[in-house]
Amino acid sequence: MSTTLPGRLREAGELPAPLPVTPPPASARSRALRSRVRSALVHALLAGLTLAVLVPFVWMVSSSLKHDNQVFSVPVQWVPTEFVWSNYADIWTRIPMLTYLRNSLFLAVTITFLQVLTGSFAAYGFAKVRFPGRDVLFLAYIATIAVPWQAYMVPQYILMQKAGLTNTFTSLILLQAFGAFGVFLMRQYYMTIPDELCEAARIDGLSEYGIWARIVLPLSRPALASLALLTFVHTWNDYMGPFIYLTSNELWTVQLGLRSFVGLYDAEYAMIMTGSVISVLPILLVFLLGQRYFIQGIATAGMKG
The missing domain is CATH 1.10.3720.10 (MetI-like)
Structure with missing residues (x-):
């Protein structure tokens, strides 16, 4: 015997039984998954392009804090060993x-x-x-x-x-x-x-x-x-x-x-x-x-x- 009000009403026939929850079809889930993957790839591509655009600016700022003989050092030193703020x-x-x-x-x-x-x-x-x-x-x-x-x-x-x-x-x-x-x-x-x-x-x-x-x-x-x-x-x-x-x-x-x-x-x-x-x-x-x-x-x- 149910002790809750909805349960008693349902047993008395005054409240319809709840509809079963059916999961979304497999095709809908696959489309949603493909959409999320596509969105993630687009965001990753845009982030990569943004970083590529910022590389010359980052190198310019880093070079401005170096000595002349360190600007074109190989390999590139993105973080100067000594920050020359006096420049x-x-x-x-x-x-x-x-x-x-x-x-x-x-x-x-x-x-x-x-x-x-x-x-x-x-x-x-x-x-x-x-x-x-x-x-x-x-x-x-x-x-x-x-x-x-x-x-x-x-x-x-x-x-x-x-x-x-x-x-x-x-x-x-x-x-x-x-x-x-x-x-x-x-x-x-x-x-x-x-x-x-x-x-x-x-x-x-x-x-x-x-x-x-x-x-x-x-x-x-x-x-x-x-x-x-x-x-x-x-x-x-x-x-x-x-x-x-x-x-x-x-x-x-x-x-x-x-x-x-x-x-x-x-x-x-x-x-x-x-x-x-x-x-x-x-x-x-x-x-x-x-x-x-x-x-x-x-x-x-x-x-x-």
Whole structure:
């Protein structure tokens, strides 16, 4: 005789017997097992690729804490036998590192601001303003991406030289303030914004400048962040541009300054690695701050158009 209430009710016929629990079919279990194995393999592959990408950075940091004769030792010493922390103090006195960083920061911020401004404004015209020949002009402008910089490097330099702008930041700023890639990226993102918003604003009497500034730009923060990050990184790491146009040491960027440790017969590799680690930190900081917008902007830039 059952002593519990459900048992007494079941014996009295007022509560149905519980249904037997049947295990899932073998095919369902095998599919679940295969899914877990596939997920584990994908995660292991991604972890391996991440470690492979981080290897050069880890080697750079490790080399910055060594002596010059230990940087290229065989086998590779991932953990230095002696941590030479003085490298990070000596580099500021060996070269004007602060000046180089300031010059790089000025060029990167200025060129990034101008490229975001001009790229977003031109992209609005190609995406939301209808005029004859718009698509043909856009394709012709984007086609300039396929032309290598080496093809027009000499004519650009002659032009800047005739204008008296060599050995100045102005030459680099003028040459890099406009970019076809930025126009393409922003235009593709603008195509995802409904045209009805712009049409309603035009009916309300808002000008094209007002539509661009008050409606389109606030909705394009992910694309703006993506373009800003890509431009900042490219300008910060640029070597050939400053190498060609900047001859005065007080105008050098950090990439040119690191070349000071390369001598005629030898190079101070430990100092080069120390400067490289310092030069990477601003890029790492910018990426960490704009990572969310960067991924969102790249993921949605090609959804339409």
